[in-house]
Amino acid sequence: MKLELRHLRVVCAIADAGSLSKASSVLGLAQPALTAQLHRIEGLLGGKLFDRDHKGARPTALGELVLERARVLLPAFSRLQEDALRLVDEDQPTDRFRVGAVNGPMLGGLVHRLTEAHPGAHVGTQVSWSGDELAAAVAQGRLDYVLVGVCGDAPPPSEYGLTWSVVAVDPVCVLISEDHPLTLLDEVPLSALKDMQWAATPGDGCFGDCFSAACTRAGFAPRTLYEVDIMGCIDLAQSGDVIALCQPTFRRTPGLAVLPLAGVPLRWRHLIGWDPESAAAALGPQVLRYAAEAYREKAERNPRYTGWLADHPEFGAVPHHAAV
Structure with a gap:
């Protein structure tokens, strides 16, 4: 993953709000998802961007450097887009x-x-x-x-x-090998999959945290959650060792079945x-x-x-x- 403008917007939002909880409200993200995103950004930049305690989040020296550059780059990029759109709009x-x-x-x-x-x-x-x-x-x-x-x-x-x-x-469903005995059921209890590894497509938002919480309610902590593209989900599910999380409208694929989770723990x-x-x-x-x-x-x-x-x-x- 490379540093992108959206990452700079996240850093600015945290600095402007003064805390991750307030920034999560502004950005429309769950706080755990924003925290995970901040950790990924810090990993890309090689160090902590904020010192955090009960009083809020304060930029570190690295954070100040990133904010200084971001506050120049973001407005300049917006102006570039606006000017370009105005130029071509007539055509x-x-x-x-x-x-x-x-x-x-x-x-x-x-x-x-x-x-x-x-x-x-x-x-x-x-x-x-x-x-x-x-x-x-x-x-x-x-x-x-x-x-x-x-x-x-x-x-x-x-x-x-x-x-x-x-x-x-x-409902969030599971993509599972059609040879698995659980495919005989109309719905699969999440707890019945506790020993499996998992795969899902990437994205922003709180889905990963909500999945972990659903597993906790079902009485287990999920094993590895692979973040892969759609073909990766299919390949891993066909191996029989991995359950892929998917939408119920997922296209029919030879060797695989799409099953709802009992009780709809995730929507x-x-x-x-x-x-x-x-x-x-x-x-x-x-x-x-x-x-x-x-x-x-x-x-x-x-x-x-x-x-x-x-x-x-x-x-x-x-x-x-x-x-x-």
Whole structure:
């Protein structure tokens, strides 16, 4: 991992707030997730950035150096983006859809519906593991819409003033070798997997901490949690030694089964956001509807999940597209 501008924004937010608890509220992150992110940033820079105690967080000498440079770089970068966007804005097509997405089930179906409904439009996509990065791109005018996922009741990226709506709510499931005896069950108790190793795709937010807490409630501490891409999750799960955490709409893969966890210890909310002051906001409800249709289409390809949804109507696509 390399140092990025979003890391500098985190350091500035902590310094401005004076504590990690206050900064986590400003950034819309759970405090454990922000603490873990700070540790990763400190690892990249080679030392502590803040001295922390009951009074708050105070920059170290290294922290002061990073803050000094960050407060020059961040405004300069924002001005560069604004000037570039103003320069090219006149040459951009008026009928365009620029969609950013974190790993989720709706991007392909959404792009298909946009191109079908607007045959002359330019549809572009951008993907990232960071919902915060994509939300910033919407706020800066580089994207029109963003699809993100958040753990449980955690808020979506909140510092950019975007309008957010919930598209669907999923149980977090497990991707497991179809030869495993637990695949005979409709739902898998989390405690039955206590001796397994785990894998999940990377991302920002509190999911890793929530997973650890769910395991603790189930009476065990999780073994290794590998952070890998989607193909890595598939490969590790096919080995039979690793359980991958996944969404129930995960595409069918030979040799693997997707199973819900009993009692739904972890939930995942799919959201879409846009800038309410942008021209794209006028078509926001239409794009939201397309995203919901894309989700339903993907969910219906998994008969096991649609059967589960029949007994759990509080999950799946949100009927009235609740705003956040």
